[in-house]
Amino acid sequence: MKIIVCVKQVPDVEVEFLFKPEYPGIDVDAMPMIVNPGDEVAIEGALRLKSIYPETEVILLSLGPSSARETLEYGLSMGADEAFLVLDSSYTFGQPFRTAHILSKAIREIGFDIILFGYRAVDDRLHFVGPAVAEFLGLPHITGVTFIKVFKGINKCEAHQEVPKGINIVECPYPAVFTVKRGLFIPRYPSMADRLAAKEKGVKILPLENYWDENDANQYPAHASMRFSVPETMETERKVTWSTTKEIAEILSKYKARTLDTRTFLDQGTGEEL
């Protein structure tokens, strides 16, 4: 079984945030870069499947500049078998169609049974590329899954899909695309020895021109402009009124629970890409 995990290199906004108003909104060269936390979860998900089906190959795929090689090496050190980087020196923030187009073509070339994506990237927070790749490849997809089981003999997958009010258990045939949420997949932490071994394994470079022709851009939507700002509310302080529990209870009283409608159904399907 071949599992392809698509990973993205993103700025580590937790460590520091170096804002700039021009595209892409941050000082890319100065910011520390990491593997997108959601994608790390997807790698973990793939490795868990590998631990159940040892003949599984976990293959990482990324699109990005040469620095994205480190991201892939990190994934290899977690235990992935192989890693491919479609080398693209131009930063791709805000061009999700282009990304989906390139990844789809590369995925088709590599071959696959299951394709995993992180639920969303910390930079554009879009949750687009996974479902778009499924559309471009004509595959079923299940979004926001926290657990995947594969029934190999009968060509079926079962996944736990997180929805706003609970969990759906959904099945589909594979090949299929999943976007993965953390749930049970807590990413493992590679040892120093693993990190060194990953460098040995190495990242294979795929040339961009095999997957993207500048004319391809014509069919896809494009931004006219992108500008960035720091949210006002991040900077404005509020004036706190020190209160008693009684005063707070009065403010909250209008939200006091109405009798909950017991007929409310479970919202099926995912919602809330917040």
Added chain:
Amino acid sequence: MKRNIWVVAHHQITEIKPVTFELLDMANRLAEQIDANVNTLLLGTSVASLSSQLIGLCDHVYIFEDPLLEEYHYETYQQIFIKMAEKYRPDILLVSSILRGTDCFPRLAAHFNAHYVAGCLDLSYDPSTKLLTYHKAVYEGRAILEGTFKLDRMAVIMTRPHVFTPSKEKRHKETKVSILEISLSPIEFLTRRVSSIKTVHISLGEALVVVAGGRGMQGAGGFKLLWELARRLHGAVGATKAAVDAGWCEHRFQIGQTGSLISPEIYIACGISGSIHHLAGIQGAKTVIAINEDPNAPIFKRSDYGIVGNVFEVIPELIQEIDSL
């Protein structure tokens, strides 16, 4: 020619949900700038009677009823929206992200190579430049992106709930109601829901009140108190990254960083010091109430109301006060 803005109505049983009125308000303001008709799409098994709640709020209500809609399935939605878009050619499709469909709408956009925006905070159109402008949070809420594009093709736009005003101002003298004229072909579903487990009554994004806990809650036991409080306020529980990493609360309740960015009416921060990452996640909150032992905790600088005290004393007291009201 007039353009067309389509709003997907969100409803539950006999009620059009407030988020629909938010979308309609946005759509109506946009329609004035673009010169567009505002259409609302009501989907469900038996929803025709709900259309009365939309009179005066849009130009046209389209109803689509099908037994298949008893259960949400993205493949059904996919087919409905593809057929709808092919027939009615919407310029803008507005959907709230609390509506089911984060699995359907990105794929729909990919199908049509349409513009796609998720987590949209507002929309405006400039007739002189013919550009649509939107804002959305990026980099985990640390920055806001202002993007512009031409309406040269359909735009599928998913908005964050609670960011527009749910106005019911009747701006349309006449509202036509008709049936959406598409027919579904039998679908051979690839994905199939086997079963469901319901864990909460109200979701984090939908809740008007969010009660959140941080390191100060000291453990999963502390979070039980938060669930107690949330239950009384018809609210949801949220958590900081620290609390989630400690295993006190599931990751899907995380606010900020790799979690949700939320905009509730009331945000109650319990035992949360207020790291910049967490604050980025709650910047949309209208009223912030903080409970913390340390009067110098940064959270108080971002709060409207504050109680200095031990959460394990203050919260039970607060629950008692609410019960007695």
